[in-house]
Amino acid sequence: MLTVHHLRISQSERIVWLCEELGLEYDLKLYTRRSDNNLAPDDYKALHPMGIAPVITDGDFVLGESGAICEYIDRKHGGARLSPGPDHPDFAGHLFWFHFSNATFMTNGMMALVAGRMGGETPEFVAGRVAKAWALAEARLADADFFGGSQLTTADIMMGFNLTTSRMFGGADLASFPNIAAYLKRIGERPAYRxxxxxxxxGMTPKLD
Known part of the structure; x- marks a missing residue:
């Protein structure tokens, strides 16, 4: 049985959304963050050597890392329905946004978050990268309905968290990004996302605006 181990208020929500979009049967286990430091509890950390979310188990197999999990589930259990192949016109765009999500977008945001938590100002080069990433996402959604192109793909599963729940830790005001705001409205209307x-x-209202 495929099991999604979800740490509350974390990027492992991506994996739950993916399973729902694919209509898969899966077991969901919820873990609450520690009250003293807001980090994962010990039983979650014990699931994988990295000790961070997300984590899935598929029988005796254990896998971490959002992108790897999305590819694994979509290809092994979903027939690659959310991953355009090399002959599809959206192939390159899908690949870019799938990898951009954590390699650049989230990395920049995390650097800014850490700088703020340490009581310092966000370095100018980090602030510039954050601004460029948001501007690029806004421009993409002016040209396409989804980050993956003409249809929802795992690129959208990856980017969705960055634009929604991640903003609970700090982030952009969507008033400056009308295309992203319209996109999130469409995502929020998807039955699988809900x-x-x-x-x-x-009990939590999704951060869609």
Whole structure:
């Protein structure tokens, strides 16, 4: 049985959403952050050597890392329905946004978050990269309905967290990004997204605006 281990208020929500979009049968286990430091509890850290979210188990197999998990689930359990192949016109765009999500967008945001938590000002080069990343996302959604192109792909699963729940830790005001705001409205209307958020974050209103 495929099991998604979801740490509350974390990027592992991506994996729940993916499973719902694919209509998969899966077991969902919720873990609450520690009250003293807001980090993962010990039983979550014990799941994988990195001790961070997300983590899945598929029988005895354990896998971490958002991108790897998305590819694994979509290809092994979803028939690669959310991953355009090399002959598809959206192939290159999908690949870019799938990898851009954590390699650049989230990395820049995390650098800014850490600088703020340490009481210092965000370095100018970090602030510049954050601004460029948001501007690039806004421009993409002026030209396409989804980050993956003409249809929702795992690139959208990856980018979605960065634009929604991640902003609970700090982030841009969507008033400056009308294309992103319109995109999130469309995402929020997807039954699979609504089911996922109700399951993984019960009682929390998704941060879609």
């Amino acid at each position: 089911r996922a958020m109700e399951k993984c974050e019960p």
